[in-house]
Amino acid sequence: MxxxxxxxxxxxxxxxxxxxxxxxxxxxxxxxxxxxxxxxPSTMIASPSEIAQATVETWPTLWPATQVTLLEGTVGFLLAVACGILIGILLYCSRVANAALFPLLSAAQTMPLISIAPLFLIWFGFEISGKIVIVAVFGLFPIAVQTVRGLEAVPQFYSDVALTCGATRAWTLWHVKLRVAARQIYGGIRVSAAYIFATATTAEYLGARKGLGIWLQAAYNSFRTPLIFSATLVIIVITGILMCLVNLSERLLLGPADADADPDADQ
Structure with missing residues (x-):
């Protein structure tokens, strides 16, 4: 069976x-x-075979650049997840914090990266740490928003049952409400994961010493279109791998999506 x-x-x-x-x-x-x-002309658009050939030929230099972007994106993403969930909990628990911080958080997301990157270059220089902070800042918004929405969508009877059984409000929040809201929180995490490495690459392109952004800049300056597609292909692949890891972690922590379905819903 x-x-x-x-x-x-x-x-x-x-x-x-x-x-x-x-x-x-x-x-x-x-x-x-x-x-x-x-x-x-290959300078205008490269064929898939040319892209594959260029990727293989330049892999000894493409892979080190990819490692830098992987580091920036992964660390920034983990910070975005942690900070996004904590900020979302804060906004949910405090109406004052929600009223004061949520508009600022929303406004920060509307600013284009090109207008913020120069500030981070001034503060952090061309070091990797600046790119990690940029990735974290731009990645936490959907996670924070979905955390707030997920907690607000938890039916009241979950809290009532836990409090009736003697649980504290803090315990109920961390062990009941967050568990029920976890699927929606993971929705925000997936949205964030979808553009993490693209954000890191763009930040590198605007100012860095190494990474896929610098690779793209060099390829553009030399009109080597196949290399531009090679870097784009790598970004797509590592983003897909991150998305798969997010889905795997959700399945391991929460079980299959249909496990949350009400068995009596169709009766």
């Missing part, structure tokens, strides 16, 4: 992924044919 259940799950997963794989293969085939048949 257990093996058949696992096999059924794998088949369902494969069925969901097949359309995605087919769409990607068709897109790459059309892209390759358009560039080759249309004789599009």
């Amino acid at each position: 257990a093996e058949s259940h696992v096999q059924r799950k794998l088949l369902d997963m494969m069925k969901r992924r097949i359309p995605t794989v087919i769409a990607i293969v068709l897109l790459l085939a059309v892209w390759e044919a358009w560039v080759r048949i249309g004789h599009v």
Whole structure:
């Protein structure tokens, strides 16, 4: 029974992924044919085969740049998760803090990175620490917002039951409300993870010593379009890996998404 259940799950997963794989293969085939048949200059747009070749040839220098961006993005993301959840709890627990800080937090997210990066260059120079702070600042907003919304959406009876059983309000918050709101909080974490490495790369592009942003800048200055696509491909891949890790952590901590469904809902 257990093996058949696992096999059924794998088949369902494969069925969901097949359309995605087919769409990607068709897109790459059309892209390759358009560039080759249309004789599009490689300085304008590179074909998938040229991008793959450029990635392999430049990997000895591309990988060290990727490691720098990975470090900045990963550390900044972890800080964003911790700070975002704590800020969200603070905004939920204190109406004064919500009224005072939430508008400021929202305003901070509307400012373009190009207007803030020079300040961080003045404060931190070209060091990695400045990029980590930028990533954390831009990554915590969706996590904080979803934490507040998730806590506000928790039905009151959860608190009533816990308090009736003798639990304190603090215990109820940390062990009951946050657990119920965890799915929505993870929604904010996924949104943040989606653009963490893009933010780190942009921050590097505006001022750094090394990283994928500097790689992109060098490729642009030399009109080597395949290398621009190579760096873009790497950003997509590491972002996808981070998203998978986020989903895995959610499954390990909270179980499958359907585990929270009410078994009596359809009755």
